Amino acid sequence: MIDEVEVIGVGMHPFGRFSDSSLKDLARVATVQALTDAGIGTRDIDVVYSSNAMGGMLQGQEMVRGQAVMREVGIERIPIVNVENACAGGSTALRQAILEIAAGAAEIVLAVGFEKMFVNDRTRTLDALQSAADVDVVRGAGLQFTAVYGMRLRKMLAEGTIRGEDLVEVSVKSHACGALNPYAQHQKEVTPEEVRAAPMIADPLTLLMTSSICDGAAAVVVARRGALKVDRPRVRFRSSRGASGFTPLPEGQPTLSEQNVTAAYEAAGLGPGDVDVAEVHDAMAPAELLAYEQLGFCEKGGAGALLAAGTTSITGAKPVNPSGGLSSRGHPVGATGLAQIAELTWQLRGEAGARQVGNEPRIALAHNSGGWLEGESAANNIHILERIDSWT
Amino acid sequence: MDLTPALDAELTGSRPRVDREAQALVGSRCSVCNTPSWPARAVCNRCGSAALRTEVFAGSGVLITHTTAHVPLAGLAAPYMLGQVQLDANGPLVFGLIEGLPPDADVPRSVRTVVSAEGAVPPYRFHDR
Numbered sequence: 284m285i286d287e288v289e290v291i292g293v294g295m296h297p298f299g300r301f302s303d304s305s306l307k308d309l310a311r312v313a314t315v316q317a318l319t320d321a322g323i324g325t326r327d328i329d330v331v332y333s334s335n336a337m338g339g340m341l342q343g344q345e346m347v348r349g350q351a352v353m354r355e356v357g358i359e360r361i362p363i364v365n366v367e368n369a370c371a372g373g374s375t376a377l378r379q380a381i382l383e384i385a386a387g388a389a390e391i392v393l394a395v396g397f398e399k400m401f402v403n404d405r406t407r408t409l410d411a412l413q414s415a416a417d418v419d420v421v422r423g424a425g426l427q428f429t430a431v432y433g434m435r436l437r438k439m440l441a442e443g444t445i446r447g448e449d450l451v452e453v454s455v456k457s458h459a460c461g462a463l464n465p466y467a468q469h470q471k472e473v474t475p476e477e478v479r480a481a482p483m484i485a486d487p488l489t490l491l492m493t494s495s496i497c498d499g500a501a502a503v504v505v506a507r508r509g510a511l512k513v514d515r516p517r518v519r520f521r522s523s524r525g526a527s528g529f530t531p532l533p534e535g536q537p538t539l540s541e542q543n544v545t546a547a548y549e550a551a552g553l554g555p556g557d558v559d560v561a562e563v564h565d566a567m568a569p570a571e572l573l574a575y576e577q578l579g580f581c582e583k584g585g586a587g588a589l590l591a592a593g594t595t596s597i598t599g600a601k602p603v604n605p606s607g608g609l610s611s612r613g614h615p616v617g618a619t620g621l622a623q624i625a626e627l628t629w630q631l632r633g634e635a636g637a638r639q640v641g642n643e644p645r646i647a648l649a650h651n652s653g654g655w656l657e658g659e660s661a662a663n664n665i666h667i668l669e670r671i672d673s674w675t
Numbered sequence: 676m677d678l679t680p681a682l683d684a685e686l687t688g689s690r691p692r693v694d695r696e697a698q699a700l701v702g703s704r705c706s707v708c709n710t711p712s713w714p715a716r717a718v719c720n721r722c723g724s725a726a727l728r729t730e731v732f733a734g735s736g737v738l739i740t741h742t743t744a745h746v747p748l749a750g751l752a753a754p755y756m757l758g759q760v761q762l763d764a765n766g767p768l769v770f771g772l773i774e775g776l777p778p779d780a781d782v783p784r785s786v787r788t789v790v791s792a793e794g795a796v797p798p799y800r801f802h803d804r
């Protein structure tokens with residue numbers, strides 16, 4: 284069962300630009316931190332699920348990426364499974380790690396994600412990102428993920444469910460959180476004026492609303508309950524749901540995120556009102572507003588008001604993206620989903636430092652999406668975590 | 676449900692994607708549930724039927740949303756406009772370059788398919804009606 288699977292260790296390599304660090308260097312730091320956090324060594328790991336999206340095109344390591352990278356920390360012999368699911372790769376690796384334990388096939392599993400997007404030529408990175416779609420269908424059509432979000436947000440603006448100023452305010456919030464996060468790529472607060480005046484990237488998104496090219500790694504160790512003695516607040520999973528994109532039906536239907544989160548809530552016996560803290564997939568800061576609606580945190584059209592009320596700020600009743608999210612923490616594609624879990628684990632344990640949320644959270648939700656199938660994301664994973672021990 | 680017709684589906688590279696004369700996209704439509712797809716598929720994404728027929732879709736549609744990208748890509752100078760178009764006559768929802776509209780153009784609005792020169796990429800784009 285899923286709720287017998289606990290998070291026993293998390294770690295990150297800071298996100299940002301690390302030109303001298305290889306994939307091995309990035310993954311080494313995240314892995315060693317996660318194992319140290321768990322109080323175990325490399326020989327305690329039964330299986331590794333390794334997530335990376337672009338190492339084939341950008342580093343030429345098309346095959347056996349996980350095995351190549353894990354050699355650096357002496358992890359070999361055991362099964363190392365390579366996972367690729369675009370920006371949702373990290374949470375996909377995590378889900379497989381959880382299922383491996385739930386199936387009774389392993390006791391302790393490492394999920395690690397690493398990505399190195401800064402290379403000598405930015406057009407190579409943009410080319411690689413374009414492959415997070417059906418290239419047979421979109422080749423030459425100018426696909427950029429900023430544009431995908433631009434189109435989604437313009438639709439909401441046209442429908443009047445959000446206002447232009449909401450896009451600015453949520454970006455200011457994102458940067459303010461990033462400024463408190465020592466692992467974040469962008470650790471500087473910005474003003475609304477700076478967000479508005481930043482160069483336009485894909486209308487209505489300006490540069491300070493978007494995530495950037497980024498290097499980084501994150502790792503999560505999961506274990507069957509009781510496999511290790513733990514002397515800190517314990518965190519377990521209540522739900523782990525995966526789903527893939529679909530061709531929208533002409534008459535319309537709930538989005539991929541809505542369908543998947545509904546299934547995740549149902550499996551956990553929980554609802555959006557139970558979520559105390561969330562990390563959502565905001566590859567562009569304003570996507571956080573979309574997530575409020577899709578995850579059920581507000582009614583359609585209520586995202587701007589929820590933001591303005593401060594409910595989703597670090598000190599609010601339902602903090603969202605206290606890490607700064609993808610936009611400010613950074614978005615090294617294959618590592619993002621695991622960085623979300625690291626952040627939520629720290630938040631649930633009360634170890635998040637200056638950005639620790641103030642509501643003594645018990646239930647946390649991670650929402651991670653990836654790729655694009657002309658209308659919907661190609662992949663989506665929802666994880667719900669629970670702090671088992673009381674706060675007092 | 677008989678899936679075997681999918682075994683003999685035309686190779687994807689041989690299926691027509693545009694009709695130059697009609698200035699329209701060509702795809703498939705399910706004979707069971709009527710769901711359209713561009714490009715054509717071998718099995719229906721909605722009902723699982725392999726009874727699909729080729730269809731020349733309407734050369735017109737409704738632009739639902741758009742954005743202007745300001746970052747150039749290899750072979751594509753910025754700024755350029757992208758949009759999602761719901762093709763008329765119960766056609767598919769497609770994505771593509773939009774030409775000849777101002778960045779602040781209101782949606783929804785009517786657009787028409789323009790088929791590119793033989794062998795050009797992308798094979799189509801949309802213009803104002």
Ligand SMILES: [Zn+2]
Pocket residue numbers: 705706707708709710719720721722723724
């Ligand atoms: Zn059908």
